[in-house]
Amino acid sequence: MKILIVSHEYPPIGGGGANACFFLSREFARTGHQVTIVTAQYENLPIKETTSDGVLIHRVRCRRKNKEKSNFYEMFTYLVNAWKLTDKLLRTTNFDICLTFFGIPSGPIALHLKRKYRLPYVIRFGGGDIPGAQKRFRYIYLALSPFIRCIWKNADRLIANSEGLRKRAQGFEDRYKIDVITNGVDSQFFCPREQDQNKEEIKILFVSRLIEGKGLQYIIPEMAGIQKEVWHLCNKKVKLIIVGDGPYRADLEELVRKTQADGYVSFEGRKNKEDVREYYQSADIFILPSLSEGMPNVVLEAMACGLPIIMTPCEGSKELVTDNGMISSVDAFSESLVKMCVDMELRQTMGQNSRMHVEKNFKWENIGRKYLAFLES
Numbered sequence: 001m002k003i004l005i006v007s008h009e010y011p012p013i014g015g016g017g018a019n020a021c022f023f024l025s026r027e028f029a030r031t032g033h034q035v036t037i038v039t040a041q042y043e044n045l046p047i048k049e050t051t052s053d054g055v056l057i058h059r060v061r062c063r064r065k066n067k068e069k070s071n072f073y074e075m076f077t078y079l080v081n082a083w084k085l086t087d088k089l090l091r092t093t094n095f096d097i098c099l100t101f102f103g104i105p106s107g108p109i110a111l112h113l114k115r116k117y118r119l120p121y122v123i124r125f126g127g128g129d130i131p132g133a134q135k136r137f138r139y140i141y142l143a144l145s146p147f148i149r150c151i152w153k154n155a156d157r158l159i160a161n162s163e164g165l166r167k168r169a170q171g172f173e174d175r176y177k178i179d180v181i182t183n184g185v186d187s188q189f190f191c192p193r194e195q196d197q198n199k200e201e202i203k204i205l206f207v208s209r210l211i212e213g214k215g216l217q218y219i220i221p222e223m224a225g226i227q228k229e230v231w232h233l234c235n236k237k238v239k240l241i242i243v244g245d246g247p248y249r250a251d252l253e254e255l256v257r258k259t260q261a262d263g264y265v266s267f268e269g270r271k272n273k274e275d276v277r278e279y280y281q282s283a284d285i286f287i288l289p290s291l292s293e294g295m296p297n298v299v300l301e302a303m304a305c306g307l308p309i310i311m312t313p314c315e316g317s318k319e320l321v322t323d324n325g326m327i328s329s330v331d332a333f334s335e336s337l338v339k340m341c342v343d344m345e346l347r348q349t350m351g352q353n354s355r356m357h358v359e360k361n362f363k364w365e366n367i368g369r370k371y372l373a374f375l376e377s
Contacts, residue, residue: 002034006109007101008078010039013067016297017126020183021101027368029054038086040064040078060085072140075105083109090117097375102129107151122157127294130169152176157374161295164315182319184367185300187358192306193281201237202341205283207298210246215289220255222334223264233342243279245270280305285340289333290314304358308350310336324353
């Protein structure tokens with residue numbers, strides 16, 4: 001197949017959706033398909049390149065200023081220039097299918113190509129492209145809702161990466177079938193490392209962008225109490241290690257000071273992929289008290305590194321956490337943390353189960369095959 005992928009985010013820019021785009025395109029190319037990606041240009045990234053896996057990447061100029069996220073104006077500039085480029089590509093190449101990351105901002109391009117060139121398209125939701133998911137785009141999505149419904153209606157397939165995300169999408173529009181294909185993880189890169197189980201400090205790890213929706217403001221005030229209870233039960237110190245950066249960091253740092261949690265919380269800042277792996281491999285527990293997700297890649301990475309998981313019942317939790325961790329509401333989160341901190345055998349068993357689930361269900365080569373089955377149909 002000749003597969004056209006339209007995505008405004010592709011590594012090194014973007015988050016979980018960009019990561020999925022990278023690995024899926026690589027798996028498609030490895031299995032003999034011709035893959036072309038139209039994405040956003042950023043700083044000094046080349047306008048056109050071919051990866052070692054044979055994926056052809058076109059980058060269109062846009063106003064993007066931030067590596068991790070873009071505002072609506074920046075997405076609009078991508079839409080305009082990607083529209084022109086894809087139209088040019090379709091005049092010379094007979095693509096078989098267009099895989100679109102995400103409904104917004106790439107969906108209008110896919111709809112245009114279908115109407116003009118009869119190119120079928122699949123939309124892969126990311127979470128933020130569903131109206132109501134992001135407060136900052138609330139009024140824009142309200143105005144665009146009829147057009148978004150039109151994009152969904154004309155799609156040949158709609159794919160969500162978790163059952164929770166499908167339900168969220170159906171809350172906006174329930175007339176169209178939405179299939180679920182989970183995210184995957186690079187299980188060769190993210191892997192466990194043997195640790196000293198008798199160490200005196202239990203490391204609780206959080207990895208993500210620091211925004212209000214990730215829920216750390218509910219955990220930090222509990223850290224002093226968690227430390228007190230864990231010390232009473234097993235004479236262990238605890239440390240919440242926060243890897244990542246973002247607009248909410250200053251508020252969280254102030255919260256640490258106000259709640260006198262300075263000795264129990266460490267802000268490590270943004271780290272590269274290799275450093276993040278080191279944090280996973282040296283941690284004891286991974287937490288994600290998020291209020292809303294699509295399917296969190298950081299949880300998959302932590303699982304691949306053999307960590308037990310504690311996360312809130314947000315999107316993705318149903319698929320990711322079974323016998324490898326705990327799904328806890330914000331109110332019960334500290335109780336779950338204490339329970340896992342004081343029980344070394346429980347942590348070890350759940351961590352081993354995390355790795356087993358990744359090997360069985362979440363390797364990218366398996367996820368890629370599922371996507372290809374959809375695209376070929």
